[in-house]
Amino acid sequence: MKIIENLRQYHDQTPLALSIGMFDGVHLGHQKIINQLNEISQKKKLESGLLTFWPHPRTIFSPGDDLKLLSTLEEKSYLLGKHGVQNLFLQEFDEDFRNLTGEEFIQQILKEKLNVKHLIIGHDHTFGKNKSGDFNLLQKMAPEMGFEVEQIEAVNFGEKHISSTQIRNALSSGKIKEANQMLDYHYSIAGKVIHGKKIGRTIGYPTANIEINSLKILPKKGAYIVDVYVKNEHYKGMLSIGTNPTVFGNTLSVEVYILDFDHDIYGEEISVNFRDFLHQEIKFEGLDHLIARLDEDKLLTSNFNF
Template sequence: MNTIQNISNFSTSEKTYVTIGTFDGVHFGHQKIIDKLVLEAKKANRKSVLLTFFPHPRMVLQKDATIELINTIEERAELLKKTGLDYLIIHPFSKDFSRMTALEFVRDILVNKLNISKLIIGYDHHFGKNREGNIVQLTEYSHLYDFIVEEIPAQDIDDVSVSSTKVRHALATGNLKTANNYLGYNFMLSGTVVNGKQLGGKIGYPTANIDVKESYKLVPKTGVYVVKSTIDNNTVFGMMNIGSRPTVDGTYQTIEVHFFDFNQDLYNQYLTIELLYFLRDEEKFSSIDALIVQIKKDEKTARDYIKNKL
């Protein structure tokens, strides 16, 4: 897959099959659209193109809105690499771009830039200034500019019963199993290992403190999780705490990972942590000793899960 930053950097003499959207989560519903696009493009000997936007339109048009996305743009690109797409185009979304009319979008972007032969979109897709464009206009413009439009029926999407909103709700409520089932992969958090207060090491559980720099990235419910990561091409398991450490200080939220059977300096490394299982809610214990007792129980439960479920 070729990743193109900004549609102005893309040009092709070959006809393309295209889909458009934010595709946050790249969940099963999205995958159904993308699989269809890739398969049909190959059958027709065309190039498959996914056009997405960043920042998310709501970040630009609703400045005061709280945006929580399942994926960072880098995570989304990595997930899309696995789909068989020929091209991923990430176009900067701006207020100027949002003012493009539906006709201008079809003519200038789909036809003149992407050299479109067929557009495959999800049910009830809207586009252009004030979201004025819909399937009716797309069909009219497709006759004008000689391309095909295929809308995936609502029933087909409903059969998958997946939406980004459902995934976000599952993560926010600690229902990690449902979220991962919807996604078709393990939800992930990516960030740089930064210095902490070294408290974990003092109680026998050294942790890597993960700094997720993207403020828009959804951080799931506070609590303790079974996790895994790939470090130096090796899979390493562990447990992660998301929360404010109420037994210790309770001042601000941290993301801390203790890796099992692992002793390596990870400072300044960029890690992707996959969340496998939700162990328990965050609690405030009566003492550090009581906390250590619970952490040991968590470790046993986590190791049993890794041994018996994975």
């Protein structure tokens, strides 16, 4: 997949089948759009492309929201490439771009800059200043602009449409299995192993503290069954998100105990896939109670069907 980081310097007029959106998490709803994009591009002999924005527009419009994302730009790029997108266009959501009206966006970006011949958008997609662009405007202008447009219906999970927001809500509630089903893969985090307080090693449960990208959403505080990948090797693990209240901690940390593992991995990049929720964060009466619960969690993790 080609990644075009600066749209202003893109001057290729290769005809495109294109979709537009944040595609945070590249969930099942996004995958439905991408599958149709790939099918159309093959049928019409067009290159497939996706126009996305970085940073997320909500960080511009609502900077106080402290929005956390399902995927970093690197993770999103990997997932989109994995699903067969040929071109990824990154558009900075700067002042000039955010002030384009719907009509200007269609004329200047879709037609003149990207030479779009077929456009696919999601069921609720809007664009342009004050959300002045939508499917109706696209249908109206498409014949004049020389492209076809189609809108893809949402994918449902239960009674609700799958969306990045729904998945973030599921993670924030500790509903890991629901989030994974909507994503169609296991939610993951990755980062460098850093030094912590090393309390775990004194009770027989040494943990690797993971430095997490500040943009990534973390699931609800608590304990989880996880896959751990270290130097391309797979291990079972139990991960804790919390402040270690039993030992009067007050700083949020992400720590993973890796089963059947005894190596120094400080400074190594590791990744973790969430498989199941064990329990919420607990303040135990003492270390003996903590160890007893860790023993229970270890048994559950050992017996988990990975």
